[in-house]
Amino acid sequence: MLRGLDLAAAGMIASQRWHDTVSNNLANLNTVGYKAEEAVMRTFPEYLIYQLGLKRPAPQLGSLPHGVLVDERLPLFQQGTPVETGQPLHVALLDDPWPDPETGIAPVTFFTVQLPDGTFALTRSGQWTRDGWGQWVTPQGYRVMAYRQPAEGQAPVLEPINVDGPFQIMPDGRIVYENDPQPDVPLYLATVTVENPFALIRTGDGLWLPQDGQLPDPAPAADVVRQGYLEQSNVDPARNMVNLMLASRAYEANQRVIQAYDRALDKAVNEVGRL
Amino acid sequence: MNPSVLMSALALRGNQQAMDIISDNLANLQTAGFKRREAAFGDLFLAYLRQPQALSREGRRTVDGLREGNGVRLAGTLADWRVGGARETGRELDLYIDGDAFFAIEGAGGETWYTRDGNFHLSPAEGGQWHLVTASGHRLLGTDGQPLVLPPFHRLIVDNQGRISAEQENGVAATLDAAIALVRFRSPDALERVGRNSYRIADAYLAADPAEAVPLWEDVAPEARTAGNSAIRQNYLESSNVDLATELTRLIQAQRAYQLNAQVLISADRMMGLANSLRS
Numbered sequence: 001m002l003r004g005l006d007l008a009a010a011g012m013i014a015s016q017r018w019h020d021t022v023s024n025n026l027a028n029l030n031t032v033g034y035k036a037e038e039a040v041m042r043t044f045p046e047y048l049i050y051q052l053g054l055k056r057p058a059p060q061l062g063s064l065p066h067g068v069l070v071d072e073r074l075p076l077f078q079q080g081t082p083v084e085t086g087q088p089l090h091v092a093l094l095d096d097p098w099p100d101p102e103t104g105i106a107p108v109t110f111f112t113v114q115l116p117d118g119t120f121a122l123t124r125s126g127q128w129t130r131d132g133w134g135q136w137v138t139p140q141g142y143r144v145m146a147y148r149q150p151a152e153g154q155a156p157v158l159e160p161i162n163v164d165g166p167f168q169i170m171p172d173g174r175i176v177y178e179n180d181p182q183p184d185v186p187l188y189l190a191t192v193t194v195e196n197p198f199a200l201i202r203t204g205d206g207l208w209l210p211q212d213g214q215l216p217d218p219a220p221a222a223d224v225v226r227q228g229y230l231e232q233s234n235v236d237p238a239r240n241m242v243n244l245m246l247a248s249r250a251y252e253a254n255q256r257v258i259q260a261y262d263r264a265l266d267k268a269v270n271e272v273g274r275l
Numbered sequence: 276m277n278p279s280v281l282m283s284a285l286a287l288r289g290n291q292q293a294m295d296i297i298s299d300n301l302a303n304l305q306t307a308g309f310k311r312r313e314a315a316f317g318d319l320f321l322a323y324l325r326q327p328q329a330l331s332r333e334g335r336r337t338v339d340g341l342r343e344g345n346g347v348r349l350a351g352t353l354a355d356w357r358v359g360g361a362r363e364t365g366r367e368l369d370l371y372i373d374g375d376a377f378f379a380i381e382g383a384g385g386e387t388w389y390t391r392d393g394n395f396h397l398s399p400a401e402g403g404q405w406h407l408v409t410a411s412g413h414r415l416l417g418t419d420g421q422p423l424v425l426p427p428f429h430r431l432i433v434d435n436q437g438r439i440s441a442e443q444e445n446g447v448a449a450t451l452d453a454a455i456a457l458v459r460f461r462s463p464d465a466l467e468r469v470g471r472n473s474y475r476i477a478d479a480y481l482a483a484d485p486a487e488a489v490p491l492w493e494d495v496a497p498e499a500r501t502a503g504n505s506a507i508r509q510n511y512l513e514s515s516n517v518d519l520a521t522e523l524t525r526l527i528q529a530q531r532a533y534q535l536n537a538q539v540l541i542s543a544d545r546m547m548g549l550a551n552s553l554r555s
Contacts, residue, residue: 012550016279017341019546023279023539024318024344027286029532030293031316031347040335071326072337073344085521087355105336127315129353132465132480132491139315139351164461164489198336204320205350211338237535248542255549262554 003064005261010067011254014041017070019247025235026244033125033206034233035075036240042071077108077197080124080234082226089136091126091169092229093191093221100195108197109221110208112158112190113142120145120158120215121207122192122200127230136161140205145190146175147218148182156218158190169227172220191221279543282346286536289316292349293529300517301526306472307362308391309515310354313525317350356463359514367431368395368407369512374505376457376495380413381422382475388413389458389466390473393512400424411471417453418497425451435506436497457495457505465491 021039028034044066050058082092091111099106110122121142128144131137136144147156167177173189180187192215194200200208210216293314303309324341361371370393372378382388395415398408405425407415414422418437425431426449428441437455442448460466466474480491500506 016277016546017343019543020278020282020343023282023543024346026532026535026539027282027289027347028316028318028344029286029535030290030528031318034318037344069326070341072335073342074336087357125317127353129351130462130464132462132477133483134462134489134491139353140317199338201338202321202342204344205317237531241535241538244539244542248546251546252549255553258553 002261002265005258007065007067008254008257008261010044010069012251012258014068014070015247015251015254019244019251021070021073022240022243022247025240026237028233029235029237031125031206031233032127032230033080033123034235035077035080035124036233036235037073037075039070040072040074041068043068075198075202076234077106078234080231082229082231084229086228088167088227089128089130090228090230091128091189092226092231093124093126093224094226094229094231095221095224103196105196105198107193107195109191109193109224112145112192112215112218113138113207114145114158114160115142115207119209119213121203121209122194122215123206123208124231125206134162134164136163138206142205142207145218146187147190148185148187156190158218161187161189169225171223171225173225174220188218188220189225190218191225192216192218193221277543277547278343278345279539279546282344283536283540283543285319285346285348287533287540289314289347289349290529290533290536294526294533296352297522297526297529300522301519303515304517304519306392306515307394308359308472308513309517310356310391311515311517311522312352312354314349314529315351315353316347319345319348321345354464355516357516359516361508361511362514363510364512365510367509368397369393369510370395370433370455371508371511371513372457372505373502373508374459374500375463376459376505377463377474379416379456379458380409380473381416382413382469382473386475387416388469388473388475391513392472397425403427409471409473411473413471413473416456417451418456418494419453420456421453423451423453423455433507433509435502435508436500437507438497454497455507457500457507458492459495459505460492461489462491 018039021037025036046063046065048063049061051061079096093109095109097106112120113123114120128136143160145158146161147158150156163177165178167175169175173191175187203209296312296314300311322343326341377389380388394410395407398406400406407423417423426441429444430442432440438450440448440450465476465480467477469475495505
């Protein structure tokens with residue numbers, strides 16, 4: 001059929017997906033620890049056009065793209081604004097590390113939580129509370145994980161946190177509290193630094209999963225943990241509202257293209273060859 | 276269903292719920308012993324869309340496939356259990372707990388309820404004696420598990436450990452056997468609200484295994500009640516822990532988020548209109 005019709009339809013779908021990305025960002029304007037997403041467009045592979053006629057070999061005219069699509073939704077890991085709440089179980093990660101010079105990707109630190117089925121996941125949201133049994137949990141009920149510095153050569157073992165009485169969380173993630181059963185092996189929040197956060201799978205509820213299910217070993221976070229703070233969503237309302245308008249107008253522009261093709265086809269079908 | 280419409284609708288609902296929680300906090304700005312709550316949002320489960328195999332991977336950063344977000348939901352309402360300040364009222368029957376324990380009161384259906392509200396009143400008992408009741412009429416329990424019974428008195432003195440002395444006009448004072456009961460919870464999140472500024476233990480925890488190494492709640496013995504550790508102060512009430520400035524800021528944030536998402540809905544609706552008018 002007319003190539004342009006498919007192209008315009010693809011453009012409308014891509015604009016719709018872009019619009020959806022921005023809608024999701026704006027919906028999560030107040031979600032603690034949310035990382036905004038950007039829709040990345042990519043054109044379909046191009047293909048060569050030949051001129052039909054009597055000449056052999058048929059001369060090439062050039063290449064023509066198939067259309068455009070939204071290739072991926074890229075999360076932006078910029079630090080969200082920290083807001084002080086003063087609550088002892090609110091924790092924020094304040095890291096704004098430099099990108100690695102070779103890969104150009106900045107490593108990102110996460111907390112570790114345990115899902116009801118026992119698997120571990122990463123999250124940036126430090127808006128925690130205690131369940132009735134005293135364990136530290138996220139609002140969805142995922143248990144927050146900690147570990148004690150293991151002996152030489154051993155891997156750290158993740159354990160849920162259950163601290164009675166007053167406690168303090170130090171900037172490196174160490175949890176200091178009275179009646180610590182092992183005062184010489186301090187308890188640390190399980191903070192994990194991921195070198196390439198783009199390789200994580202995003203699954204909702206603020207969770208990030210490693211692709212192969214293997215978490216990097218937790219390590220004390222170098223001065224990035226702040227008790228009494230929450231990391232707000234890093235969604236920029238102004239930028240997203242502008243993108244919303246752009247996506248909407250791009251959708252409209254493609255709609256106009258389809259209408260133009262429709263009128264041209266209308267002529268071809270109804271008027272050409274009319275007696 | 277147009278995803279933008281769905282996401283904006285969910286966001287409108289979520290922000291409405293957040294504003295409801297904030298309104299509840301603000302309404303209880305002066306309620307003694309009130310513990311504020313806050314909204315916690317979570318982004319919703321994402322769908323995974325496959326993409327054409329012929330697509331080039333060059334320059335792509337994230338995992339294969341197009342992940343689609345589906346908006347936001349209210350993941351929970353978290354209670355803020357921080358102790359409110361002590362406010363002197365000079366009233367004999369106003370009590371303040373200097374610590375994290377709760378008063379035990381006799382709730383409906385014979386259940387034990389718990390409250391931080393120390394604004395007590397007198398209710399007549401048999402034989403000319405008196406019960407101490409909350410503002411909604413629930414009787415305060417003593418360390419013996421029974422509602423406290425006070426003889427007729429001219430003045431009531433409650434000491435730091437919750438022992439009550441009823442003083443007659445002639446100066447003779449009689450101390451009751453049972454002190455005021457105080458219960459401390461391992462985590463107050465085992466409680467659920469029942470209204471009337473009171474809480475009960477949620478069913479899930481009532482049915483907990485009693486052989487737990489550390490019990491989920493325990494009575495605080497009068498001897499153990501010291502300053503900062505659930506001592507009782509007479510003539511004081513606990514203020515609500517709602518901070519006006521924080522709540523108004525949260526309200527403004529929720530309102531603006533509501534407005535933004537309403538704009539998203541308008542934009543999505545416009546796009547659907549464009550699709551409908553492709554051939555008008």
